[in-house]
Structure formats: C-alpha cells, structure tokens
Amino acid sequence: MPSAAAEPLTPERILETTEEVLRRFGPTKATVVDVARALGVSHGSVYRHFPSKAALREAVTDRWLAKSVVMLEGIASAPGEAAPSKLESWLEALFEAKRHKAGDDPELFATYTVLLAENSGVVDTHLTELIDQLTRIIAEGVAAGTLAAPDVPAAARAVFDATGRFHDPQYVAEWFSPTITTEFEAVVALVIRGLRA
Amino acid sequence: MPSAAAEPLTPERILETTEEVLRRFGPTKATVVDVARALGVSHGSVYRHFPSKAALREAVTDRWLAKSVVMLEGIASAPGEAAPSKLESWLEALFEAKRHKAGDDPELFATYTVLLAENSGVVDTHLTELIDQLTRIIAEGVAAGTLAAPDVPAAARAVFDATGRFHDPQYVAEWFSPTITTEFEAVVALVIRGLRA
DNA sequence: CGGCTGACAGATATTGAAATCTGTCAGCCG
DNA sequence: CGGCTGACAGATTTCAATATCTGTCAGCCG
Known part of the structure; x- marks a missing residue:
C-alpha cells in the first residue's frame, strides 16, 4: 500500500x-x-x-453541471442589460460553453455525456434550474414591456426546448459543422421575435 | 432448400x-x-x-422514410389553407405521425432508429426534403403577406431545428410524457409568432 | 472507541476459442 | 448463355470459462 x-x-x-x-x-x-x-x-x-458507485458518479455529475449553472446565473442576474438582449446573451453563453467544453477535450465530454445519461434525475434538476433562469429573464422583459408571453414559465420552457439542438449533448457532433453558427442565430432570432412585445 | x-x-x-x-x-x-x-x-x-448488406439496409431505410414525406407533401401542397395554419397542421402531422409509429410498435420503431443512425446520408436527404416542404409553406405565407422572413430557407431550417424535440427519434422516450402536448403547442406557438408578419 | 482494512459472496466484465456471417466467384443447370 | 448456387477466406459475433468488481462486515490498529 x-x-x-x-x-x-x-x-x-x-x-x-x-x-x-x-x-x-x-x-x-x-x-x-x-x-x-x-x-x-x-x-x-x-x-x-458514498453508499454506492452510482451515488459517487451522481455526485461527480452534479458537481460538473453546477459550474455552468453558476456561470449562467451571472448573466441572468446581471443588472443593466435589457431582457431581449440578455436572453440572446444567455443562449449564446450556454451554446458557447457547451461547444467549448466539447471541443477542448472531446473524450472528457464523452465521459460526462455517459454520466448524464446515467443520472437523469440530476439532469432534470439541472434543466429546471436553467429554465428558472430563463423564466426570470423573460419575466423581466414582460415587466419592462419589451417581451410578451401569456404564460412566462411555459415560454421559458419553449425557448429552452426550441434551442435544444444547441445545448443537448446528443447533438455534439453537429456543433462543429461550418453552418452551425448561422443555424443557431436563425433559431435565436426566431425565438426572440416570437417573444417580442 | x-x-x-x-x-x-x-x-x-x-x-x-x-x-x-x-x-x-x-x-x-x-x-x-x-x-x-x-x-x-x-x-x-x-x-x-444489392452490392452489400449496408446497401440493402440503406434501401429499406429510404423506403420507410419516403412514406412520411409523401404524407406530409399532401399537407404542404394542399390548396386553400392559409400558410400560418398550414404550418401548424404540418408540424402537428409530423409529430403525430412519429408519435403514432413509436407508440404502435416500439420495437419496430427502435429497429428503424438504429437503421437511421447507420444511414446518415439517407437521413440528410430526407431532412432536406422535409425542410423543402417547410420552405414552400413559408414562401406561400410571405407571398400572401401573412408571414415574414428575410431568408425563407433559413427560416424553414430554423423552424425544423426548433421543433426537433418533437420529431427527432432520439427523443422518443419523452413523446409519451403527460406534458408533451402542452410543450409542443408552446414551441409551435412561439415559432409561428416569430414568423408572423 | 472509531475510522479503516481486507476477505468474501454475488454480480459484472473480459477473453479467447468456436460458430456464424459477409462478400466473392468458379462452375452448374435450365 | 445467364441467373443461381454453394464452398471459401476473412471479419464479426457468440458463448462459456475466468478474472475483476461491487458492496458488506467482522475485526484490527492507532
């Protein structure tokens, strides 16, 4: 030993x-x-x-996801940026963070993709946190009269779903296509236009 | 023998x-x-x-995909429905068709999901056909003044990407959640609002 | 006493030999 | 003659024996 x-x-x-x-x-x-x-x-x-190997892996997964949540919270709760622009910044930061992680160390990213698939409970919690941040941004916009949404949490969820191709790790392979940025911008523009007052 | x-x-x-x-x-x-x-x-x-097992499986995959294309083409080229409503019908038909196939015979659907993953070339062609149909619907709306889009093909692509959760087979498991219909409608509403003139 | 060890039972993964499959082609049969 | 067969080589898959791992716990050591 x-x-x-x-x-x-x-x-x-x-x-x-x-x-x-x-x-x-x-x-x-x-x-x-x-x-x-x-x-x-x-x-x-x-x-x-740790009571089991599964619990240990789950804790590691949770830790990893928490980092992005903190980074994005910085954008979501920053004062001074109008909601439509903040929404765009937030979505760009989310995509950029994922793409960066995947590009820097593809093997590690693949490892965490496996861990994510194993720990759907942790992932669900994480997604809820992200959608909460989106909800707050949209609510801000509705309060300021720059955005419109009959049901703010549902709209936040819809924005998150609509941009899935740019944050769901199942799509990693497509994040390095030469047209991906154009496609991302088109979806973000469509979504923000759909939310504008 | x-x-x-x-x-x-x-x-x-x-x-x-x-x-x-x-x-x-x-x-x-x-x-x-x-x-x-x-x-x-x-x-x-x-x-x-058939020159190889792969070519045989590819041909079967192509055949299977062609069925949906024909069905959706019926909606896309039907006269008399205004573009925004036609867009909604088309997206609903796409989701409904997928969900039905997956629900009726989950094992067969899983089989074709494997085949799809094997034949990305065939899938790409298929996606192009579907996006072409969307392009035509949106172009109709732009011509009639009910929809607005600076770049119609890009908008069609964005609509397709934004609704991915409701047609990409990777998400089958979620298609039977009790909230999926609500989520689908929220995304469709968001997207159509983003396209309205 | 309390955290740590290491042996253990059952579950899971690895390995390599045997079986099956893919793709080819010389020759058969109608 | 031309489509079909079936034997073959190399690649892939299966299967069962072997090794490793997970999770527990009685007892050791500081």
Whole structure:
C-alpha cells in the first residue's frame, strides 16, 4: 500500500479523485477500486462516504453541471442589460460553453455525456434550474414591456426546448459543422421575435 | 432448400422480405442469410441485386422514410389553407405521425432508429426534403403577406431545428410524457409568432 | 472507541476459442 | 448463355470459462 497521506479522507477529496480517474480511464473502465487505489486507501473506505458507485458518479455529475449553472446565473442576474438582449446573451453563453467544453477535450465530454445519461434525475434538476433562469429573464422583459408571453414559465420552457439542438449533448457532433453558427442565430432570432412585445 | 417459388427474385421482393426479417429479428440479429432463407434462395443471389448488406439496409431505410414525406407533401401542397395554419397542421402531422409509429410498435420503431443512425446520408436527404416542404409553406405565407422572413430557407431550417424535440427519434422516450402536448403547442406557438408578419 | 482494512459472496466484465456471417466467384443447370 | 448456387477466406459475433468488481462486515490498529 502506498505511504498514507496525512490528509483526512473527505467526500470532497474522493470526488476530486473520482473526476481524475474518470478523466484517465473513461466512464466504462473507471472503478471504485481505481479511485481507492489513487487515494491510497481500501475501497471499503470509499463506501464509508458514498453508499454506492452510482451515488459517487451522481455526485461527480452534479458537481460538473453546477459550474455552468453558476456561470449562467451571472448573466441572468446581471443588472443593466435589457431582457431581449440578455436572453440572446444567455443562449449564446450556454451554446458557447457547451461547444467549448466539447471541443477542448472531446473524450472528457464523452465521459460526462455517459454520466448524464446515467443520472437523469440530476439532469432534470439541472434543466429546471436553467429554465428558472430563463423564466426570470423573460419575466423581466414582460415587466419592462419589451417581451410578451401569456404564460412566462411555459415560454421559458419553449425557448429552452426550441434551442435544444444547441445545448443537448446528443447533438455534439453537429456543433462543429461550418453552418452551425448561422443555424443557431436563425433559431435565436426566431425565438426572440416570437417573444417580442 | 425450400420448394422454389415461381416468382422472379426482384429488388422489390428482397426489400419486402428484408423489412419482414428486420421486424422479426431486430436490427442486430437480422442477417443477409436470414433474408435469403426467407426468400428460399441462396444468400449469393441477394448480392446479385444489392452490392452489400449496408446497401440493402440503406434501401429499406429510404423506403420507410419516403412514406412520411409523401404524407406530409399532401399537407404542404394542399390548396386553400392559409400558410400560418398550414404550418401548424404540418408540424402537428409530423409529430403525430412519429408519435403514432413509436407508440404502435416500439420495437419496430427502435429497429428503424438504429437503421437511421447507420444511414446518415439517407437521413440528410430526407431532412432536406422535409425542410423543402417547410420552405414552400413559408414562401406561400410571405407571398400572401401573412408571414415574414428575410431568408425563407433559413427560416424553414430554423423552424425544423426548433421543433426537433418533437420529431427527432432520439427523443422518443419523452413523446409519451403527460406534458408533451402542452410543450409542443408552446414551441409551435412561439415559432409561428416569430414568423408572423 | 472509531475510522479503516481486507476477505468474501454475488454480480459484472473480459477473453479467447468456436460458430456464424459477409462478400466473392468458379462452375452448374435450365 | 445467364441467373443461381454453394464452398471459401476473412471479419464479426457468440458463448462459456475466468478474472475483476461491487458492496458488506467482522475485526484490527492507532
């Protein structure tokens, strides 16, 4: 057994190491035993902090998704930008973030795509958070008289659904087509026009 | 060998039998040998009409997709319906057709979903045909002054992309959620509002 | 005492040998 | 003669034996 590190074994440290192991071995080969080995502990110790491999992977997934939510929250709650323009910025930031992640490290992105498919509950929560941000932006626009929507949450959901091709990881392959930007802009323009007062 | 049928071996007959074999065995188990056996010929004879298994499966896929195109063409080219309403009818028919196919025989639908993933070229052609129909509907509306779009083909493409969740087979699982109809209507309303003159 | 270990049972994944399939073609049969 | 057959080589799939992994827990060690 490798010389024990003095650091205590915390959920946080396990999560970091799990990310690292997933990055190195991919979603199918990464095992709890690998994580334990990388931490220099027995795999039984990992089970002291997470009840199952599934729970561990779920926690990693949640952590990863949380980063985008925070970034987008910055745009959603920034004062001073009018709602229509803010809506466009938000959608562009969402697409740009996804595309960047996928382009920078395709293998890691593929790994997380697998994790996402495994953890539909976590994904649902995440999507709800994003749609909440959209709801707030649209509500702002309705209050200011620049946007119109009979049912604001439904409109937010519709905007999210309509732009799915540009944020749903199932479409990664299309995000690097030469025409994708034009297509994205056309959908965003259509959607914003549909929402204008 | 089974008693030879008098009927000549035609590409058409091979295609029908291939569909039948795919229906019975599914996309992973169906083999060229199975098709030949069902036809009462040797598998070498099948290769006389189709150069490869891939070409055979591609032809079956093409045939299947062609059916929807014909049905939707009926709506697209029907006279007497104003463009905004026709656009809505067309999108509803597309969604309804897909949902029906998927609900009636989920296994067969899953089989064709695999075939679709294998034959992206055929799918691309099919999508182009559908977007052409949309282009014609929108052009009609622009000519009549009921719709507005600076670039009609781009708008057609945007409408198709925006409604992807309701026709892309990757989303089958969601087509039977209790809220899907509401969500579909919200997206269609948003899109049509975005196109109105 | 309390966190950690490591052996264990059952579940899952890997491996390599055997079976089947794809695609070709020389020759048969009507 | 011309469409069809069936044997064949190489590629792919299947299957069962083997190895590894997951999750538990009695007991060790600091």
